[in-house]
Amino acid sequence: MPGAAEAGDHFGSSLRLRDINGNGRADLAVGAFGEDVLPNGYDDGAAWVLRGATTGLTSTYATAFNATDFDYPVVDGRRFAATTPGEFVADLKAIKSRTDAVPYYTNFKDGWPLTAWSNDIGSVTCDAEANDKLAGPVSPWKRGGELSTIDSLLYDIVEGDLSEKDPSTTNWESSKGMIAQGKVATMHLGSWAITQMRDAAEKAGTDPDDIGFMPFPAQKDGTYCAVLASDYQQAVNVHSDEKVAARAWIDWFTEKSGFSAKEGAVPALKSAAMPSTLKDFVDNDVTFLERSEAKTGDVNSIDNAAEIGLTKPDYRQKLVDTARGAQKGNLDDFFADLDKRWNEAAESAGS
Known part of the structure; x- marks a missing residue:
């Protein structure tokens, strides 16, 4: 089989039996909507065709296709479907x-x-x-x-x-x-x-x-x-005796705590x-x-x-x-x- 299996490919997410080459034997088209095609691609999608033989399906001469094989542009990364x-x-x-x-x-x-x-x-x-x-x-x-x-x-x-x-x-x-x-x-x-x-x-x-x-x-x-809305709102109390320490904590939380990433x-x-x-x-x-x-x-x-x-x-x-x-x-x-x-x-x- 062309290519390598990776987590998230979802190989087999769609299946279709059809005599693609007209030899009287059913071939199997297998879709994988999670296949990454471009170097930084995400879920670009691809399909494989397994040929039908006298003994059944075979991976010999299996072929892989994606949108780039048909000069169809593949968008780099995952795109939102709904615009309305x-x-x-x-x-x-x-x-x-x-x-x-x-x-x-x-x-x-x-x-x-x-x-x-x-x-x-x-x-x-x-x-x-x-x-x-x-x-x-x-x-x-x-x-x-x-x-x-x-x-x-x-x-x-x-x-x-x-x-x-x-x-x-x-x-x-x-x-x-x-x-x-x-x-x-x-x-x-x-x-x-x-x-x-x-x-x-x-x-x-x-x-x-x-x-x-x-x-x-x-x-x-x-x-x-x-629209961005605030999560935690922080400030230093004007009456505090520990303004320097309070400001240092805010700076740590904002710059080094990793809160936003987590x-x-x-x-x-x-x-x-x-x-x-x-x-x-x-x-x-x-x-x-x-x-x-x-x-x-x-x-x-x-x-x-x-x-x-x-x-x-x-x-x-x-x-x-x-x-x-x-x-x-x-x-x-x-x-x-x-x-x-x-x-x-x-x-x-x-x-």
């Missing part, structure tokens, strides 16, 4: 039709993973100030807006029966093993979760590199954007390299936007007064229940109610 919410939903439908995996796992019961969707505010329009622009009676869920696009995707996934059958039975800790073993295809989480999922893959005896990470499926002028976070130190877990983002030229916090206080005040909870799971749990028919209503009415409550709260705050 609609394409992402189509991908989930393909997963459902071709595999036994749950296409999308909501982690509904634990609740807090649903708040990750709010971290996409700004990614849709590539606007670092998108969250600030919610500070007013702006109907955040109007058609075409950031939150309308974000929450419509979640609704469409659930309504399309592309998530678990009973969201009340989801379990966060169990979901790690499920995605590691291919029982779940996708979840919505931050980059901090990559290392946990890859650790789960190692424990399950599967390939950690099968765990990928992609931005929200939307582009602005052909570019993906990802946790899959974008390093605070601008000269530091991105962690390996974000290689796909770097390879795909994802634009990182540091979220503006200029009006976060105003936005939070409106959110609390409207009793919606952008950083809480409640309203998205109701969205999921509406999408699956467990609660009366439809998406348009659901968004209209959110906009009404938001605008009334904003107007009251400004009066």
Whole structure:
């Protein structure tokens, strides 16, 4: 057989029997979507043909093919498939039709993973100030807006029966093993979760590199954007008697602790390299936007007064229940109610 077997090749991921050379004997085409072709390639994909003989299949004269053999460009590195919410939903439908995996796992019961969707505010329009622009009676869920696009995707996934059958039975800790073993295809989480999922893959005896990470499926002028939010915020107390020691600890944590690499976070130190877990983002030229916090206080005040909870799971749990028919209503009415409550709260705050 041409080539050498490597971990992650997924040799046999697709099979097709056909008399390719017309000699009356069936030949076998074997696909390996994880085969690396280019020097720095990742999952470029390739196929092998085993010839049919009088005694059956034989590896003699076996031939290997990849896209470069047909003058078709192979992109160096792994690429994101979906550039729009609609394409992402189509991908989930393909997963459902071709595999036994749950296409999308909501982690509904634990609740807090649903708040990750709010971290996409700004990614849709590539606007670092998108969250600030919610500070007013702006109907955040109007058609075409950031939150309308974000929450419509979640609704469409659930309504399309592309998530678990009973969201009340989801379990966060169990979901790690499920995605590691291919029982779940996708979840919505931050980059901090990559290392946990890859650790789960190692424990399950599967390939950690099968765990990928992609931005929200939307582009602005052909570019993906990802909004950065702070993890730990650190400072030196102006009243401290140990300012030098405190500053030294912050410098150590920022420059030498290895925290960002271990946790899959974008390093605070601008000269530091991105962690390996974000290689796909770097390879795909994802634009990182540091979220503006200029009006976060105003936005939070409106959110609390409207009793919606952008950083809480409640309203998205109701969205999921509406999408699956467990609660009366439809998406348009659901968004209209959110906009009404938001605008009334904003107007009251400004009066």
